[in-house]
Amino acid sequence: MISFAGKWFAPDFPFMNRMxxxxxxxxxxxxxxxxxxxxxxxxxxxxxxxxxxxxxTGFNIAGLGVILILAALYATWW
Structure with missing residues (x-):
């Protein structure tokens, strides 16, 4: 409701600033x-x-594995 009021009364105000x-x-x-x-x-x-x-321990190892896989993907394609 507040965002709609901001859009209505100040349509030129940028979206991110309004948020x-x-x-x-x-x-x-x-x-x-x-x-x-x-x-x-x-x-x-x-x-x-x-x-x-x-x-x-299994959950911790799986979590570490996910983090390592994501780090490898980011290092490869960033």
Missing amino acids: LAVFLVTLALAVIVSLVLPARTDQNRTVTADVDYRTS
Whole structure:
């Protein structure tokens, strides 16, 4: 909606600049709304203290393989 208004009222404003302006306006609105509205403490919160974030050795080796293949492709055709 903000981008459409920018296109309507300033049609000569470049697209990428308009996207930056829309992002900054949206960010400012989000900050204002989060500061104005009180925080709700009765929400159901997710507890992640007991979650294990380690990955398996096979996953790590496969990830390294993907990175090496992509690096070789970029080095070859960049």
